[in-house]
Every structure is written in C-alpha cells, then in structure tokens.
Amino acid sequence: MTIKKRYIALMVMIGVFIGWLSLGGTAAIMHKTSSTEFCLSCHSMEIPYEEYQGSVHFTNAKGIRAECSDCHIPKEPLDYVVTKIRASKDIYHEFVTGKIDSEDKYEDHRLAMAEAVWAQFRENDSATCRSCHSFDAMDSYEQSDDAVKMHKYAKENNQTCIDCHKGVAHFAPEPELDREAYDRIVALTANTPSDVKQVFSVNKISLGDLGVINPAVEMDVVKYEDQKRMIKLSGYQMKGAEQVLYMSKGQRNIIASLSEAGQKQLEVGQFEEDRYGNSWRTASLTTTIDAPVLDTFEPLWAYAEELDNVYCATCHAKIPANHFTVNAWGPVAKGMGDRTDISELDLEILTKFFQNHAKDVVGH
Numbered sequence: 001m002t003i004k005k006r007y008i009a010l011m012v013m014i015g016v017f018i019g020w021l022s023l024g025g026t027a028a029i030m031h032k033t034s035s036t037e038f039c040l041s042c043h044s045m046e047i048p049y050e051e052y053q054g055s056v057h058f059t060n061a062k063g064i065r066a067e068c069s070d071c072h073i074p075k076e077p078l079d080y081v082v083t084k085i086r087a088s089k090d091i092y093h094e095f096v097t098g099k100i101d102s103e104d105k106y107e108d109h110r111l112a113m114a115e116a117v118w119a120q121f122r123e124n125d126s127a128t129c130r131s132c133h134s135f136d137a138m139d140s141y142e143q144s145d146d147a148v149k150m151h152k153y154a155k156e157n158n159q160t161c162i163d164c165h166k167g168v169a170h171f172a173p174e175p176e177l178d179r180e181a182y183d184r185i186v187a188l189t190a191n192t193p194s195d196v197k198q199v200f201s202v203n204k205i206s207l208g209d210l211g212v213i214n215p216a217v218e219m220d221v222v223k224y225e226d227q228k229r230m231i232k233l234s235g236y237q238m239k240g241a242e243q244v245l246y247m248s249k250g251q252r253n254i255i256a257s258l259s260e261a262g263q264k265q266l267e268v269g270q271f272e273e274d275r276y277g278n279s280w281r282t283a284s285l286t287t288t289i290d291a292p293v294l295d296t297f298e299p300l301w302a303y304a305e306e307l308d309n310v311y312c313a314t315c316h317a318k319i320p321a322n323h324f325t326v327n328a329w330g331p332v333a334k335g336m337g338d339r340t341d342i343s344e345l346d347l348e349i350l351t352k353f354f355q356n357h358a359k360d361v362v363g364h
Helices: 002-032 043-053 068-072 077-097 103-123 145-156 180-191 260-264 298-312 326-337 344-356
Strands: 198-201 211-213 218-225 228-238 244-248 251-258 279-289
Touching: 043 077, 043 103, 180 298, 228 251, 251 260, 251 326, 251 344, 298 326, 298 344, 326 344
Parallel strands: none
Antiparallel strands: 198 218, 211 251, 218 228, 228 244, 228 279, 244 251
C-alpha cells in the first residue's frame, strides 16, 4: 500500500510538473509575444509604430503609456486566446507572403486592416478602450463642449468608443471619393427641362459683378430664353452683414455673397429685430444665369450622403443631420472638413445637406 501511495504521489508530482511546463510555458510565451518589443520585431510594424509614437497614447501629460497589447489584446481569457490565434496570420504574412512589407503595400491594405480592427472593437464593445476609459469616470468639466455633447450622444445611442476614435493611435485610411460621382451630377443637368419653376445650383454660380450663388441653393425661375434662365433668388439679410444672403432669418445658411452692385439690385423688406438683438430683412435678387442646374435636390443630397460616408464615417460614426441646428452645422462641418482633404466644393455641398436637414429645419 505504501508503494502505491509513493507511485501515486510521484505521478501527481510528474503531472503537476508537466502541467506547469505546458500551462506556465504557454502563458509565458503568450505574454512574451504580446509585448511591444515582440510586435516591433516584424519589419511591417515599423509604419504603425511611428504613427503610434506621435499619438497621445505614447506621450501625454499624465505620463501613462498604452502599449500595443493594451489596445489590441482583450483581457478576458477567451477573447485573449481568440485574438492571439487570429494574430498568427500576421506572422504568416510577414514571413511568407510579404503582404505589407513596403510602404506602398501597407497603404494599399490600410483600409482593409483598419476595418478588420474596427469590426473587432465593435464586437467586444471596445473592451480594451474601456479597460482604461469609462463614461462614469469622465470629468465633463475637463472636456470641451463638443466632447461633452458627443459623449452624451454616444451614451444615448449605444455607440462604442471606436465609432468616433478610429484614428486615435494610427492614421485613419485616407478618404477619397471618385470624381466621377460628382461628374454624374453635372451630367444630369443636361436633362433639366426648360419649363421648370425651381432649379438648384450644382456649383458656385458667378453673377458677374453682382456676386456669387453657392452650390445646393434653390432658385425660382422667372423665364427661360435663349438657353438662359432669369431667376429670382430669395433669402434674408442681417444688418451689418448685407453682403451675405442667408436662407432663413436667424439661420446662417449662406446662399449667396453679393458685391456692392449686387446689393443695390436687391428688393428688400424692413429690418425686424429677433430675440437675440439681430436685425433681419427679406431680400431677393432677380438676374440671369446660364450655369448648369438641376430640377431637384435629390441627386445632390444622394451625393452628399456619399461624401458623409467617405469623409465623415471613415473616422467616426455617422451623425444624423437632425442632431445639430443650422447654425451649429456650419462650424462643425468646417472644423471636421479641415481634418480631411475634402475639396471646398464638396464641403459646401455636404454642409448644405446637413443644414437643409438640421433639427430646426426638418418638420418646419
């Protein structure tokens, strides 16, 4: 019986040793291969590492650094193992296919790689972000007004961190919309009937020495003659800024900029003060144009939604147009546009889309 107990004890000890070697060794390997140093042993990781070095996660006022694994490897055991298994493909592409072993190849695959990571973050509700950040721990007094508004919106609409913070540590894919999309809009202007009563600008329309009409602006047609349209542009002037025509009183959606000559040709009403102390009056300009125009807003708004998908939703979740007021959308769109290479024309069309569907316009 004594011998059997010794054998049993020996077998247990051997089992514990084997278990320690296998489980402990596996854990050590998993930990070692999760280090930033290990990640950087692959040549293809040099580009994302340089981007990471320029981010707030690498250097910040608090002196707290988030390593690669802090963002890319969840802490939950099952998610941890699944992520490590998925990462094995990176080793395959590094040493076998050379899929992203040059800067050009990396840029070619940047969007696909980013989308794969974004999808993982959405699946686990940005688990690695939330291991350090949480809504409950945020001090709203230390945040900008815009950040407070967006975090409130995210909580109310069940958005996850990655929806708005896609470019937080690495450059987001460079957004670009094929110019053929806009060219198709211009081509549609050839189908605009001569007898329509309202037309819509697709680009800036020069009025000679009178001024300029902005894109995505509605105009009434007085008559059509000799391939030209006599139009009436109606809007509002604010006292002190008479060179600008706005779409509505109190709503700074600019539809035209006028010279002194253009201002003299206006038909105007009487100034009336609004509740904020600004004085507004109706103003209309009748003139002739020969620029291409549409007979409906629909193609322009469809194009604007494409712009929204490419230039806005590439970096954060789509924000519905009725989330902001007309006056709020102007600076919001400009501020976001400055972070991209969107053209002046496309930004103007996109801004007009937001303003024409803003929360103080829709339903009124």
